[in-house]
Amino acid sequence: MIEKVLIANRGEIALRVIRTCKALGIKTVAVYSDEDYNSMHVKQASEAYHIGEAAPAKSYLNQEKILDVMLSAGADAVHPGYGFLSENDDFARLCEKNKITFIGPTADSMNLCGDKMKCKAAMLKAKVPTVPGSPGLVNDAAEAEKIANEIGYPVMLKSVYGGGGRGIRIVNNDKELREGFESVTGESISAVGKSAILVEKFLEKTRHIEYQFARDTHGNTVHIFERECSIQRRNQKLIEQTPSPVVDEEIRARVGEQVCRAADAVGYTNLGTAEFLRADNGEFYFIEINARLQVEHPITEFVSGLDLVKLQLDIANGEPIPFKQNDLKMNGYAIECRINAEDTFLDFAPSTGPVPDVTIPAGPGVRCDTYLYPGCTVSPFYDSLMAKLVTWGQTFEESRTRMLAALNDFYIQGVETSIPLYKTILNSDEYKNGDLSTDFLKRYGMIDKLTDDLKKEKVEKSEAAIAAAIVHSEYFKSRIQKDSTSSYNWMYKLD
Template structure:
């Protein structure tokens, strides 16, 4: 049984894993870079070890250094979190070779999931619908152009080694294709040192809907409902919610069976996510399998009542999933906003620096997973995600209003954040009515509406400041004193 877990990550996800391990009496080992010496995950773990310089390649991506800490600390398991080495099959294999439990899928399964071309072939064999496109890798831009003309523009050029919105380009004409092909190839080589390109039909105005899956080492597989992740910027998620406004129980069960087939097709174990694009005609197309815990897992925890990190640990321990599909019931509605340190008006450019002060929201149905504290720093070396703000309600509207109140209560001094953007989105009629799509921001001119909201807020604050100044002016106070002396009844009204 797992007794000590090394968390090969940082920030809020490291803290999240530590909380569950503490509740289970499992010791934890934190690793940290020069930049993270004073981070909360370092202070909250049972043990902490320095692993290198701030740059990820010299610390959180340094497999050999992390393995040294695993062996010297006596950790018998590794939780990779998300990002960094979480979907690195080489690292998972290194753990297996050294008889250290990797809390996730096997290296072989992860390798298959990470290769979009092989994974797509496995899905086709399992009768999981995939987006129309090239049956195999394309060897050059000319072949990509031929396939694009066969399936019709617009198309998407996609590196099989891409992810997080990288290594993907949408192409509308033959003239655009050559340059886009070179760009995708370059991004893939820069990220992983190699390139392999697929061509797929680009589906306009889609929804991004994913399913949480769990599969144990005994072959038991379940899905733990869907998450709607359609509100994005640059193919990266901003707001997630569950249940999806357009998934009824019949659809949930039907797509859920495809999720089980997908997991079995790649012999997946532990927790993962099967992602789909949902076209306007209602068809679901397989997108990819994320072979790790997702950033948005807390909304699934809210509606299912499960601790997904505990479930990961149980499965890693060889225990069977303690429930059947029929035992799972959705309860209420949950929303997550990713609180990013970025400037919405500068194309979501990262915003970094010290955080002199911060106020974390709380209250019924409110959860905030974060590494922030007064005096901490948002580093330029790592992802812009500072916190995951999550709310739950018995109804969608209750969850939405709780989120708005929590966003209003969230104060972060020192950097630009995505909080104002989320306030604007949650107040739109389109969001309230569930008119979601991956092009939501552009489709509904959200950035322009945000600008108008900010102008209105500044105007209201300006008028309020003028009113306050007038109320406290010497002239106004003298007029009040004069009037109340002559008219006691008016004084009574002023007192009230």
């Protein structure tokens, strides 16, 4: 049985794993870079070890250094979180070689999931619908152009080695395709030292819907419902919710059965996520398996009542999944907002620096996973995600209004955040009506709506400040004492 877990990560996900391990009596080992010396995960873990400089390549991506810490600390398992080494099959294989339990899929399964071409072939064999496109890798721009003209523009150019929305270009004609092919190739070579590209039909007004699933070492597979992840920027998720407004019990069961087939097809073990595009005609098309815990896993925990990190640990210990598919019932509605340190008006550019003060929202049905504390720093070296704000309600409307209240309570001093944008989105009729799509921000002009909302808020604050100044003025008080019936008349004469 696992007794000591090294968390090969940082920030809020490291804290999330530590929390469950503490509840189970499992010791934890944190690793940290120069930049993270004072981070919360370092203080919360049973032990902590320095692993290098701030740059990820010299710390959180340094496999050999992390392995040295695992061996010297006596850790018998490693949890990779998400990002960094979480989907690196070489790291998973290194752990396997050194008899350290990797809390996730096997290296071979991870390799298969990470290779979009091989994974797509496995899905076709398992009769899981995939997006129309090239049957395999595309060798050059000329071949990509031929396929694009066969299936019709617009098409997506996708790097086999991409992830998290990266390595994707949407092109509308032959000229854009040739330019895009060169860009995606360059990005892939820069990121991983090699390039391999697929061509797929770009489905307009799609929804991004994913399914959480679990598969144990005994061959038992279940899905743990869907998550709607359609609100995105640059193909990266911003707001997630469950259940999806367009998934009923029949669709949930039908697509869920495909998800279980997909997990079986790649020999998956532990927790994973099968991602789909839902076309405007209601058809679901498989796009990839994320072989790790997802950022948005808390909304699934809210509606299922499960601790997904505990489930990961149980499966890693060789235990069978302790429930059947029919045992799982959805309870209520949950929404997650990714609180990013970004400037919305500068194309979501990162905002970094000290955070002198912060107020974390709380209350019934509110959860906030975060590394923030007064006096911490948002580093320029790592992802912009500062917190995951999650709310639950018996109805969608209760969850939505709780989220708005929590967003209003969330105060982060010193950096720009995505909070104002989320308030505009959650207040929009399109969001309230469930009219979602992966181009939601552009389709409904959300940045322009945010601008209008901020102007209105500024005016309201100015008017409130003027009113407060008037009420507290000596002249106002004296007029009330002299003549209460006419004390307000002069207010309308103010310039």
